[in-house]
Amino acid sequence: MKTLSLSFIGFGNVGRSVARVLLDKKQFFKERYGIEFKTVSITDSSATVWDEEIDLREALIVKENFGSLSKWTNDYEVFDLKPIDVVREVESDIVIDVTNDLNAHVWHLQALREGRSIVTSNKPPLAFHYRELMREANRRGLSYKFEATVMAGTPIITLLQEALKGDRIERIEGVFNGTTTFILSRMERGESFEEALRKAQELGIAERDPSGDINGVDAGYKATILHCVAFEPITFEDVILKGIGGITRREVMEARGRGNTIRLVAKIEKGNVIVEPREIPRNSPLAVAETQNAAVIKTDLLGELLLRGAGAGLKETASGVVSDIIRASKIKI
């Protein structure tokens, strides 16, 4: 039995969902992989709990009842440590970044320098610093895993990294943002952009500030990451971006009249990444519904390969993070 120590940075919805999977599947991971995990620190925006082994079940209860870890003073010592301090001071094997911290690359790099592997669902570090992060991880023989950054747990990253080794990838086209799909689908049923957006916010599909989804930044981050994996490192600045903000109900209805549908599509070719609303046939593999994502990978030998699955959701995102935690454990299976 191998025991790996984990530092959680971020304990919001995704972080807690990961914690729940680790708890629920403790026995499964022991039996299948011969590994056990212990959590040595959890950091939320209020504080860091740090101990030899934190009871994840209690941590979930505290966070869900009191909203922040800083309240948890009767069982554990609570520290005022920022992520950069945590990766320096807390001895852990794997640091799990489930934040939205735009500048997380700074402490990712520090964690790697300290000999810790990284598992992350946080896109900006990769979309802006892929080359640097990978170089640091490879140089030290550490893992830097990020399945959940694109298509939640749908394993497009692992597929691109581990399969198709003899093929030359020519193009990836995909729909990687569920909020825009939701809005465009509502507009097809006659709602205005504003009505559809409001509905998305009511249902918790769009965030209070939905601009990252609407203007294509979220899909652009994902497209950047896919280019880095499939071709070579680029940054988000290299992506041509057009959001769905300018789409009118009339355009959507006209497309519908032609038997088509509009989706925010990312096209990724070597040195050429475009995210834009595109009119596609209703029976196109990219004509996804709800929070589904789809990617068509075109290669020289295999032709077209379609991967379609969850692109959002808590369990679905936890699936990617947990798979990465196990892969980062580097056990022989």
Next chain:
Amino acid sequence: MKTLSLSFIGFGNVGRSVARVLLDKKQFFKERYGIEFKTVSITDSSATVWDEEIDLREALIVKENFGSLSKWTNDYEVFDLKPIDVVREVESDIVIDVTNDLNAHVWHLQALREGRSIVTSNKPPLAFHYRELMREANRRGLSYKFEATVMAGTPIITLLQEALKGDRIERIEGVFNGTTTFILSRMERGESFEEALRKAQELGIAERDPSGDINGVDAGYKATILHCVAFEPITFEDVILKGIGGITRREVMEARGRGNTIRLVAKIEKGNVIVEPREIPRNSPLAVAETQNAAVIKTDLLGELLLRGAGAGLKETASGVVSDIIRASKIKI
């Protein structure tokens, strides 16, 4: 630069397609992976050519012009070696089985005992001896790779082996045989089973003896292999099989009238594998056309994941074999 030596067993359409990819992509593999391959033996049904390094380009010319390697006496020495002799006597790192040899497991096991890794597109060894073959490979730290046995190069095996590590797979449903899809599609357009089968044979889609496709054995082999990878080792005898031989034009047309289509569907659950013709909605992800294959993998965390791509074809099968050859080379990438 690492050089790996290859023994080809089988030099039919698939074997030669693999050889062509290795030739065409020599430079690509050097640059991307730092590996070179040299072919030290090629065995067809007539003979074995064995040399320090065989010129694959010449081998292709000889085979294609003369039909058998036994004619190739001016450049290389030609031996009367069967596969079991080849794996014993020829020093190679990787043995590539692209035959249909039903008893290939005997020389697969021998190759492993001699310290050689295996890459195979040949289904019966796995469908009948999965446990034994894997045990032997794992015990010796060797690779035993078989991506091309299911869905040609569409990477369902690599995906099941390398991704979704935190998920519990609940079910796989898929269409894994293109010949039956072709026949059923023609019947939808009004042909009888016999007419459709004859057409498939004319086009080279069905073999002269098409029984393995028609009665579901081919799909059954593939379903067996998927069960072994996703759950635990079983053998082909554990599979419940019903072919498409009994399907009438009338049944097909009636299904069509209901907006449905009939496909030979494999359902794989733990301890329960069924291959049978099933009526599915026209817009089902399993309603594939031509030689496409599709698999829907259902898991506890991710929900449903669809993988759809080539299920046959020479380049498409070579894609899987070559990817496996590179993975079996165990280079750090």
